[in-house]
Amino acid sequence: MEIFGMPLVQLYLVVLIISGLATLLYVFFSDMVEGIGEGSALLDPAVLLAFITFVSAVGYILELLTSWHSGLIISIALLIATILDFLLYFFVLLPLKSAEVSLAYTDESLVGQVGKVIVPVPSDGFGEIVIETVNGLISKRAAGYENEPIEYDKEVLIMEVRDGTFLVKEYEPFRFK
Numbered sequence: 575m576e577i578f579g580m581p582l583v584q585l586y587l588v589v590l591i592i593s594g595l596a597t598l599l600y601v602f603f604s605d606m607v608e609g610i611g612e613g614s615a616l617l618d619p620a621v622l623l624a625f626i627t628f629v630s631a632v633g634y635i636l637e638l639l640t641s642w643h644s645g646l647i648i649s650i651a652l653l654i655a656t657i658l659d660f661l662l663y664f665f666v667l668l669p670l671k672s673a674e675v676s677l678a679y680t681d682e683s684l685v686g687q688v689g690k691v692i693v694p695v696p697s698d699g700f701g702e703i704v705i706e707t708v709n710g711l712i713s714k715r716a717a718g719y720e721n722e723p724i725e726y727d728k729e730v731l732i733m734e735v736r737d738g739t740f741l742v743k744e745y746e747p748f749r750f751k
Contacts, residue, residue, distance in 0.1 A: 575644045582644055586634035593626040624662055628655035679709065681735040688729055688745055691716070695724040695742070703730055703742060719743040 575582045600619055633651040636642065687705050695701030695718050703716040718724055719733045719741045730742035 583634060583637040586630045586637060590627065590630035590634055593623055593630060597623040597627060618663075618667070620667060621659060621663055625655050625659045628658045679707065679712075681714075681738065681740070684712070684714075684740070685732050685734060687732050688747075689714075689716075689732060689740075689742065691724050691726055691728050691730055691742075694726045697721050697723045700739065703732075703740060705732070714740045716740045716742045 577585055580588075597620075600623055604620070629648075629651045632654045633647055636647045636650060637644070640647070684705055684707075687707075689703040689705040691701060692704050692713065693702035695703075695716055697718065698721055700715050700717050701724065702713055704711050704713045706712075715738065716724075716730070717739050720743070722744070724730060724742065724744055729745040729747075731745040732740050733743050734741045
């Protein structure tokens with residue numbers, strides 16, 4: 575069978591190459607067209623390009639390997655592409671869209687964490703603590719929770735944050751004897 579003066583196998587291959595290249599370009603430049611397809615999952619360029627790529631790939635393989643009728647091959651290709659696109663959207667694209675990729679933190683999110691004193695905290699003054707997080711080491715200004723002095727290299731528990739100052743208390747972890 576021929577379409578546009580081209581054998582169907584060749585048409586599948588051309589569409590596969592073009593849609594594959596368009597998908598690759600979309601991956602690199604997707605930030606520039608970020609708002610497209612926000613209203614509907616069917617209009618998302620990643621979903622549309624994947625569907626076209628799946629249809630052309632399955633159609634090309636079936637045309638090469640079988641002697642089935644072209645109408646049956648396109649029907650099977652559409653069915654398989656729909657299933658693969660559905661799986662791609664719900665198990666890959668949707669979780670990626672909702673994933674949190676932020677390294678940001680707030681001072682309040684550090685309350686309850688354990689830190690270490692790197693500059694001694696005087697009774698009515700400020701020292702400095704360091705907190706180890708998944709983002710790395712964070713150093714912050716600290717004062718005693720009840721204005722008590724805390725020596726260098728002691729572990730402290732962050733009790734609260736007031737005006738950017740971490741109010742800390744000396745921390746002794748519970749240990750079985």
